Amino acid sequence: MADLYASVRYLKGIGEARAKQLAALGIETVYDLIAYFPRTYEDRTRLVPISELQVDEPACFRAMVTSHPQTHHIRKGLDLTKISVTDESARLRLTFFNQKYAADNLEYGKEYYFYGTLTGDYSGYGMTNPVFEDVEKPGVLTRRIMPIYSLTAGLNNNFVARSVAQALALCGDSLPELLPLALRRQYGLCDTAFAYANIHQPSSFEALEQARNRLIFEEFFVFSLGLGLMRGRRAQKGRQPFANLDLAPFRAALPFTLTGAQERALADICRDLGSGRVMNRMLQGDVGSGKTAVAAAAAYLAAKNGVQTALMAPTEILAEQHAKSLAQLLAPLRVSVSLLTGSMSAPKKREAREAIASHRADLVVGTHALISESTAFANLGLVVADEQHRFGVAQRAALAEKGENPHLLVMSATPIPRTLALILYGDLDISVMDELPPGRQTIDTFLVGETMRARINAFIRKQVAEGHQCYIVCPAIEEGESESLRSAEAWAETLQSTVFPDLRVALLHGRMKGPEKEAVMARFARHEADILVSTTVIEVGVDVPNATLMIIENADRFGLSQLHQLRGRVGRGKDKSYCVLFTDNRNPETLQRLKALCKTNDGFEISRQDLALRGPGDFFGTRQSGLPAFKVGSLQMDLQTLQNAQSAAAEFLASQELSLRAEYAPLMDRIRTLFADRELALN
């Protein structure tokens, strides 16, 4: 038995140079080596008669040497050794380049196992530099499932395989078992030693499958436990329970009746706020499901219980809109609302900050940057983050640090399946709003090509003539950003000057200054413009109920969920609304993706399809996703295992064995290491 965490240099054949190369792969200790799993496998178990070897297909065969090696010195640095081998089916010529020493080991008249790739040209078939092994000795490079590792310059696969084998032989027995026996029994999982041995040197494909299963489960289990622990720790943080949970005045002031889904979410929230522990809740609801009203109710309760609320919006436009509509709703209830955005004038900002610091403001609406960085609250008790599927675990953890353990409510308009929600938001409790306010009509969605341009323009005219407004979303801001993409600036100009000279066309994009954007949005909201040509800055949250038509140019450039978000900008009032997706893309997959959007208005269904089509990485955007990179498990392929691991983790946490039993120390260590890598503190 040897130390798992000893340097790899402890192993035979690994000196300073090799150790450096391994370090480039992130391998420093013997354990790192053992935890460096193959990227794929080559089946060398099947023996093929020489006559059945296929060109360019590597294969194993058994053959007898039927000639003495002949070495030719071609030129300096190039030796060529030839030798013939035969089995019952055929003869084959082998060529070794600069491997005289190897070829010399082949004895005339003896049998060997070979592994190599058949090549063929006008001069006949042959094989170059096959590996071979004595028939008497156990197979290392032949007759087995060969692990193939990701490599870096200077390292070859055999070296890594051999080093791993050595590490396993030395330390395989000291690998800690992370999964309790009962759990392994329940889910039919093999033990650690078997799993590591067979992920590297599978004795059969069944054994490999068992090993993979176990390691995938372990990976998901450890991650889920970590998130669960984080949730638990945060929930342990105490807060004076809100004494006043009376929402009657709030309900009376609302211009509508809350939906059942809103009521259920609010009940969850009230339970949290009255519990004496800190709330950590994700509110998930489709576009237009009315999350703002729920947030407003929570802010109302916070104010009535003497603490301040910070509502953080992803864009200034949205912050301004929220501030305005929330002030309208809450001011009569004597809850004062302040706005704080980067583009406000210095005196206005100072005024807002003073109101916040002196607790004259009960609810502060602003962009993330402003609120999370430099703003001092008199008594912050609730943080609401809006539309944040782009919000990672670490950012949430940072938020929770603000103020004295404020309650946290995160609102997301990207409905995702529960399993994935648990991966992304496993540190939060989740409320789902799966119901839209009554009277919402479905938005008729059409997929069209350029040939329909004139008819769609006529349709815009008709909507405007009926007193409605229209959004046109372009993927680019300026002309020339990309050859084939419609740009908002140029298109707005064209529409105004030639297509709709008699209508009022406005332009909005992300490079405009804050006050400019604000002015444009305000004008559109006041119906002083008929058509708003925009980039995706209007993707989230913007609420102009009179807008009934959403047109999206180069629709193939957007993800399904993003298109669904954009479409959600219309259909917010009582009038029939429409969405038109322009594309001239002929790719059948792309068209299938876009047609999915025409068939349904259900965000959950759309995200399910989007996920299936693009995979979680693309779906969330790789960088911003906060999605962990799993080593063996795949969020796409191994959903069932993920579900099992999640429920196992939940049960395990509920049984509270983790903190009590010394035998779980390795498991805790693994969790800590995992979350330390993510720059998250677990304590």
Ligand code: ADP
């Ligand atoms: P989202 O969940 O996308 O943020 P909003 O909160 O912006 O949705 O609400 C969308 C629209 O629905 C708003 O105009 C809001 O006033 C309205 N609304 C919210 N709740 C209800 C309800 N229970 N009944 C009717 N209209 C509602």
Ligand code: MG
């Ligand atoms: Mg919203």
